[in-house]
Amino acid sequence: MNVEQNVAEHVHRDDEASKLGMWLFLFTELTLFGGLFLMYSVYRYSHQADFHIAAKNMNTFIGTLNTAILLTSSLTMALAINAMQRGSKKLSLSFQAITIFFGFIFLLNKYFEWSHEIHLGNFPGSDVLLSKSQGDILFFGLYYVMTGLHGLHVVIGMIVIAFMMRFTIKNVITRNNYFKLEAAGLYWHLVDIIWIFLFPLFYLIT
Amino acid sequence: MESEEKHSLINHSYSIYVLVWLALITFTAITVAVAGINFGNATIAIAMIIASIKTYLVLTIFMHLKIENTTFKVFVIIAIFFLAVTFVLLFSDYSNF
Numbered sequence: 001m002n003v004e005q006n007v008a009e010h011v012h013r014d015d016e017a018s019k020l021g022m023w024l025f026l027f028t029e030l031t032l033f034g035g036l037f038l039m040y041s042v043y044r045y046s047h048q049a050d051f052h053i054a055a056k057n058m059n060t061f062i063g064t065l066n067t068a069i070l071l072t073s074s075l076t077m078a079l080a081i082n083a084m085q086r087g088s089k090k091l092s093l094s095f096q097a098i099t100i101f102f103g104f105i106f107l108l109n110k111y112f113e114w115s116h117e118i119h120l121g122n123f124p125g126s127d128v129l130l131s132k133s134q135g136d137i138l139f140f141g142l143y144y145v146m147t148g149l150h151g152l153h154v155v156i157g158m159i160v161i162a163f164m165m166r167f168t169i170k171n172v173i174t175r176n177n178y179f180k181l182e183a184a185g186l187y188w189h190l191v192d193i194i195w196i197f198l199f200p201l202f203y204l205i206t
Numbered sequence: 207m208e209s210e211e212k213h214s215l216i217n218h219s220y221s222i223y224v225l226v227w228l229a230l231i232t233f234t235a236i237t238v239a240v241a242g243i244n245f246g247n248a249t250i251a252i253a254m255i256i257a258s259i260k261t262y263l264v265l266t267i268f269m270h271l272k273i274e275n276t277t278f279k280v281f282v283i284i285a286i287f288f289l290a291v292t293f294v295l296l297f298s299d300y301s302n303f
Contacts, residue, residue, distance in 0.1 A: 016275070023278060027285045034289045038296060045300065060238065067234050075227040078268045082220060182270075189268045196260045199234075200253035204241035 015179045022183040026190050029153075033194050036146050040201060043138045050135020055205040057122060058143075059113060063203035066109050067195065073102035074192040077161075077185045087175040089168060096165045096181075099188065103158040110151055114144075143202055150198060153191045160184045226267045233260050 044051045080095035121128030122140050129137055164184045167173040173181050237256045245252060266272040271279060 019274075020277070020281070023281060027281075030285055030289060034292065038292060041293070042296065042300060045297075060241075064234065064238050068231060071227060071230045071234065074230075074264065074268055075223055078223045079220060082223065186269055189264050192268075193261050193264055196257050196264070197254075200237055200241070200257055204237065204253055205250075 013177070018179050019182065019186075022186050026186060029190055033146075033149070036142070036149070037197065037201075040142050040146065043135075043142065044201075047133075047135030047138060050133045051139050052205055054132075054136045054139035055202065057117065057120070058203045059116070060203050062109050062113050063199055066106050067199045069102050069106050069109070070192050070195050073099045073106070074189055076102065077188045081178065081182055081185050084168070084173065084175060084178045084181055089174075092181075093165060093168050096161055096168065100158050100161050100165075103154050103161075106154060107151060110147065146198055147202065150191065150194055153194070157184070157188045157191050160187060222267060226263050229263060230260055 076095045076098045080092045080099060083092035083095055117123065117140075123129065124137075124141055124144060129140055161184055164173060164181050167180055233256050237253055240252055240256075241249070243249075265282065271282060
């Protein structure tokens with residue numbers, strides 16, 4: 001105990017500051033997505049009828065399923081951190097693995113969804129889409145950019161969590177030093193929050 | 207001493223996370239169910255209010271803001287406040303067309 005305390009005193013570490021740094025990074029993400037949400041709201045306001053018609057193409061079932069999947073992955077991520085705080089390394093590792101798995105399922109659904117839309121010709125620059133109204137074009141443009149950028153964040157999140165699993169196995173992340181895992185969790189939850197807003201805006205306009 | 211105190215604070219029980227998850231799933235079900243009903247202009251407002259409640263739950267429990275020290279809370283409130291200001295200013299300008 002004494003030895004451990006001495007070592008801890010000599011290593012410079014400030015978890016609070018690190019966490020604040022992570023939050024500051026999340027705020028930059030907020031401005032990134034905030035700008036897109038601003039753009040969405042303006043175009044939706046100016047093309048209300050078109051947005052309603054375009055949104056009928058969206059598969060509400062897949063959207064709802066993906067929402068549930070992402071919310072559940074947030075739960076498993078929170079539990080992974082909680083397990084680590086309690087010192088159960090194996091449990092934490094399992095929860096991290098499950099989180100990555102849910103992220104994968106989310107992306108798989110997204111893949112089917114996008115393939116379906118592309119099959120219908122609803123992709124930027126296609127003849128089918130260009131022959132539709134301005135509002136349709138804007139809706140699908142925003143749909144691909146916003147869910148695409150969100151999907152990219154899911155991919156990055158999965159990679160980050162994979163690294164956390166490695167750190168956990170190598171005992172870099174431990175019961176007394178789990179900031180890295182917590183930061184990864186913050187990122188994952190932010191991605192979840194963004195989806196919480198994307199979901200009603202793209203799938204539930206009828 | 208301080209870190210030990212912090213430690214016990216952070217240790218939510220597992221059940222609170224599961225409860226929050228249940229609430230999040232329930233709100234999702236509500237928002238899907240409500241979307242089928244036409245409330246006119248209120249429809250989008252209802253969807254956004256439900257999304258905000260869900261966000262609040264994720265921020266406070268999953269992201270531990272509830273047990274974080276005040277600095278974090280103030281930072282997050284300011285960030286959200288300025289995003290809200292941007293939306294309000296934009297629409298005060300735009301809706302006059």
